[in-house]
Amino acid sequence: MSAGLDSSLQYLKGVGPRRAALFERLDVRTVEDLLRHYPRQWQERYETEDLTLPTATGLVVVRGRVLRAAAYGAGPRLALYKAQLATAHGKVSCVWFKHLSRRFDVFAALKEEVAEGKDLWVVGRADPDLAGIREIRVDEHYPLEDERWRLHVGRLAPVYALTEGLHQRFVRELVHAALEAHADEAVDAVPAELMSKRRLLAAPQALRGLHFPRSRAELEASRARLAYEELLLLELAWILKRRQTSETLKGFDYEIKRTLLTPFRQGLGFELTHAQRRVINEIFDDMRRPRPMTRLLQGDVGSGKTVVALSALLLAVENGGQGALMAPTEILADQHRATLERFLKGLPVKVVALTSRAGKKERAKILEALAEGSADLVVGTHALLEEDVRFKSLRVAVIDEQHRFGVRQRTTLRQKGSLIDLLVMTATPIPRTLALALYGDLEVSTIDEMPPGRTPIRTALAPEAEAFEAVRREAAAGRQAYVVYPIIEESARLDLQAAKAEFERLRAEVFPDLKVALIHGAMPAKAKNKTMAEFSEGKWQILVATPVVEVGVDVPNATVMVIQNADRFGLASLHQLRGRIGRGAAESSCFLVADPKTPQARARLETMTATADGFRIGEEDLKLRGPGELLGTAQHGELTLKVADIVKDADLLADARADADELLAADPKLLAPAHALLRRRLIALYQSRWHWIDLA
Ligand code: ADP
Ligand code: MG
Numbered sequence: 001m002s003a004g005l006d007s008s009l010q011y012l013k014g015v016g017p018r019r020a021a022l023f024e025r026l027d028v029r030t031v032e033d034l035l036r037h038y039p040r041q042w043q044e045r046y047e048t049e050d051l052t053l054p055t056a057t058g059l060v061v062v063r064g065r066v067l068r069a070a071a072y073g074a075g076p077r078l079a080l081y082k083a084q085l086a087t088a089h090g091k092v093s094c095v096w097f098k099h100l101s102r103r104f105d106v107f108a109a110l111k112e113e114v115a116e117g118k119d120l121w122v123v124g125r126a127d128p129d130l131a132g133i134r135e136i137r138v139d140e141h142y143p144l145e146d147e148r149w150r151l152h153v154g155r156l157a158p159v160y161a162l163t164e165g166l167h168q169r170f171v172r173e174l175v176h177a178a179l180e181a182h183a184d185e186a187v188d189a190v191p192a193e194l195m196s197k198r199r200l201l202a203a204p205q206a207l208r209g210l211h212f213p214r215s216r217a218e219l220e221a222s223r224a225r226l227a228y229e230e231l232l233l234l235e236l237a238w239i240l241k242r243r244q245t246s247e248t249l250k251g252f253d254y255e256i257k258r259t260l261l262t263p264f265r266q267g268l269g270f271e272l273t274h275a276q277r278r279v280i281n282e283i284f285d286d287m288r289r290p291r292p293m294t295r296l297l298q299g300d301v302g303s304g305k306t307v308v309a310l311s312a313l314l315l316a317v318e319n320g321g322q323g324a325l326m327a328p329t330e331i332l333a334d335q336h337r338a339t340l341e342r343f344l345k346g347l348p349v350k351v352v353a354l355t356s357r358a359g360k361k362e363r364a365k366i367l368e369a370l371a372e373g374s375a376d377l378v379v380g381t382h383a384l385l386e387e388d389v390r391f392k393s394l395r396v397a398v399i400d401e402q403h404r405f406g407v408r409q410r411t412t413l414r415q416k417g418s419l420i421d422l423l424v425m426t427a428t429p430i431p432r433t434l435a436l437a438l439y440g441d442l443e444v445s446t447i448d449e450m451p452p453g454r455t456p457i458r459t460a461l462a463p464e465a466e467a468f469e470a471v472r473r474e475a476a477a478g479r480q481a482y483v484v485y486p487i488i489e490e491s492a493r494l495d496l497q498a499a500k501a502e503f504e505r506l507r508a509e510v511f512p513d514l515k516v517a518l519i520h521g522a523m524p525a526k527a528k529n530k531t532m533a534e535f536s537e538g539k540w541q542i543l544v545a546t547p548v549v550e551v552g553v554d555v556p557n558a559t560v561m562v563i564q565n566a567d568r569f570g571l572a573s574l575h576q577l578r579g580r581i582g583r584g585a586a587e588s589s590c591f592l593v594a595d596p597k598t599p600q601a602r603a604r605l606e607t608m609t610a611t612a613d614g615f616r617i618g619e620e621d622l623k624l625r626g627p628g629e630l631l632g633t634a635q636h637g638e639l640t641l642k643v644a645d646i647v648k649d650a651d652l653l654a655d656a657r658a659d660a661d662e663l664l665a666a667d668p669k670l671l672a673p674a675h676a677l678l679r680r681r682l683i684a685l686y687q688s689r690w691h692w693i694d695l696a
Pocket of ligand 2: 305306400
C-alpha cells in the first residue's frame with residue numbers, strides 16, 4: 001500500500017491538528033480512513049424547477065442572481081440577512097439567520113458573496129403556501145464563481161456523519177480533494193480473478209462513484225462493489241474462525257451414562273416434545289465429536305429451550321466436568337437458577353449463581369467452588385466473563401438470548417475452559433441465510449414445535465377499558481396479569497415517569513381493590529428480583545412493568561398481558577412480551593392498546609394479531625426494520641459492515657460466501673502474494689474484534 005493512503009489526515013490541505021482530532025472521533029485517522037468514511041446518504045440536490053409546488057422533502061435548491069441584499073437586526077442576539085434572487089423560474093427571497101457576535105461581523109462573508117449582481121446556488125428549506133415558495137431559509141450557499149459548487153449542488157450530494165465542529169461542506173470538499181489526490185492509489189483487496197469473475201468496478205472507480213455519483217446507477221454499482229468486498233471479508237473471517245475451533249481437538253470425550261440424565265428426565269413431570277428430543281440428539285452427537293461444538297439453538301418463546309440446555313449441561317456433569325449458563329439479565333439468571341434447582345431436586349448436582357449483585361465474600365466463595373470443582377453448574381450474567389472467574393474443568397457453556405451478547409463475549413466465555421463446547425440460544429429466530437451471515441461459525445438446531453397443552457394466545461387490538469375488563473375477570477378467577485409500558489432510549493426518563501404515574505393511577509383509581517405492584521428497569525436489582533419472585537408466588541395480581549419482563553420470565557399463572565402504547569414497541573419486543581403469557585393450561589389473552597400513527601406501526605400490530613409464529617414475525621421484522629435494529633448494536637457493529645446490508649444484499653452475500661470458500665480452499669492461510677492485502681484487511685477488521693488468533 002502506498003504511503004499516501006496510509007499517511008495521517010493532517011497532511012491534507014486544510015486539516016490541522018485541531019480538525020484531525022475531530023476526525024479521530026469518527027475513527028478517521030488516515031487518508032484511507034477518509035476515503036472509507038462513506039456517506040450516510042445522498043441528497044438529491046438538483047435545481048428546484050417549479051417554485052409553486054412543495055418538494056417532497058422540503059428541500060429547495062435554486063440558482064440565480066442577487067437583485068438586492070441587506071442585513072437586519074432581529075432581536076438582541078439574532079440578526080437576519082436577506083437577499084432577493086432572480087432565478088430562471090422566478091424571483092425568490094432568501095434569508096440567513098445568524099447569532100450576533102460582539103467580536104466580529106457575522107455578515108462579513110455574506111456581504112462579500114451575496115452582494116448585488118453575484119450569481120449563486122442556494123440550498124435551504126421552505127414552506128410553500130398557495131402562492132408557491134416565498135422565502136427560503138438558507139442552509140448553504142455557493143458562489144458560482146467558485147467551481148467547488150459542483151460538489152454540493154446540481155447533483156446527488158453525499159451527506160457524511162459529522163461530529164461537533166466539522167461541517168458538511170468542509171468534509172465533502174476534503175473527501176473530494178483526497179479522492180483527487182489518492183483514489184488511484186487504492187488497491188483492490190479483492191483478488192484479480194474475483195474482480196473479473198464478478199465483473200466488479202475497480203476500487204478507485206467505486207470509491208469515486210460512491211462519494212460523488214453522477215447517477216443513481218453509478219451509485220448502486222459502486223455500492224455493490226464495496227458491499228461485496230465487505231461481505232467477502234466477513235465470510236472469510238467466519239470460515240477462518242470456524243476453522244480455528246474445528247481444527248483443534250477437545251482432548252476429552254463424553255459418555256452418555258444417564259446417571260443424571262435419566263432421573264432428570266423422569267423428574268420433569270412432562271414428556272419432551274419430538275423437537276426437543278431431536279435437538280438434544282443433535283447436540284449430544286456434536287458434543288461427542290472430538291472437535292468443540294459451536295451450535296445455535298433457535299426456538300420460539302416458550303418452546304422449551306431451557307430443558308434442552310440443561311440436558312447438555314448435565315452430560316458434562318455426568319462426565320465429571322462443569323457447565324455454565326449465561327443470561328443477559330439478573331432476573332433471567334435468577335429464573336434459570338430457580339428452574340435448575342427445581343428440575344435437579346434430589347440429584348447430586350451443585351448449582352451456584354454468580355451475578356454482579358454478589359457481595360465480596362459470597363463472590364469469593366463462589367469463585368473458589370468453581371475453581372476447585374465443588375460446584376458443578378454455574379448460572380450467571382456478564383459477571384461470568386470477568387477475568388478472575390476460573391473453572392476446574394469447564395466443558396460446556398450455554399448462552400441464553402444470545403442476541404444480547406456479541407461474538408467477543410461468546411469467545412471470552414469459551415476461553416474459560418480449554419476448547420469447550422458452546423451452545424448459544426435465541427428466541428428471535430431468523431431465516432437461515434441471515435443466520436449464516438450473522439453466525440457464520442455456528443451449526444443451527446431448531447425447535448419447531450411447542451409443548452402440548454398450550455392454549456393459543458388470543459391477541460387483539462383493544463381499547464384500554466376492554467383490556468382492563470379482562471384483567472379484572474382473570475383476577476377474579478385467581479389469575480394474574482401484566483400491564484406493560486414502553487420505555488425507549490430516546491425518551492427514557494420521561495417514559496419512566498409516565499410508567500410510574502400510570503402505576504399510581506392503576507393502583508389508586510382503576511384497581512383499588514386488587515394487589516398491584518410495579519417493576520421497572522431503573523430499580524435496584526434486589527428490589528426487582530424481590531418483586532418478580534413475589535409476583536411468581538402470587539402475592540400480586542397485577543404487575544405493572546416496563547420492558548424488563550421482556551425476556552425469559554416464566555409465571556404460568558399469568559394469563560393476561562396488556563401492552564400500552566403498543567405502537568411504540570418493535571415487533572420482536574412485542575412477540576417476546578407476549579411470550580410471557582400462555583405458559584400454563586388456562587387460555588391467555590394479549591391486548592394491544594395503541595393508536596398507531598405510521599404505516600409501519602400499523603403493520604407491526606397487524607402482524608401481531610395475525611400470527612404467533614416467531615419465525616414469521618422475525619421475517620416481518622427484518623423487512624420492516626432491517627438487521628441493524630433487529631439485532632442490537634453489539635452484534636451488528638461486530639460485522640463491520642458499512643455499505644452492505646445483509647438482508648437486501650442476500651445475493652451478494654451468497655456470491656461472497658462461495659468465493660470465500662474457494663479462496664481458502666486454494667490458499668488456506670492467504671499467503672499468496674495476490675492475497676496479501678485481503679489478509680491484511682481481514683486481520684485489521686476482525687482479529688481483535690473477535691478474539692481471533694489464527695492466520696499466523
Ligand atoms: P423458552 O424456550 O422460551 O426458554 P422455557 O424453556 O422457559 O422456554 O420453557 C417454557 C415452559 O415450558 C417452562 O415452564 C417449561 O418448564 C415448560 N416446558 C418445556 N418443555 C416442555 C414439554 N415438553 N412439555 C411441557 N412443558 C414444557
Ligand atoms: Mg428462555
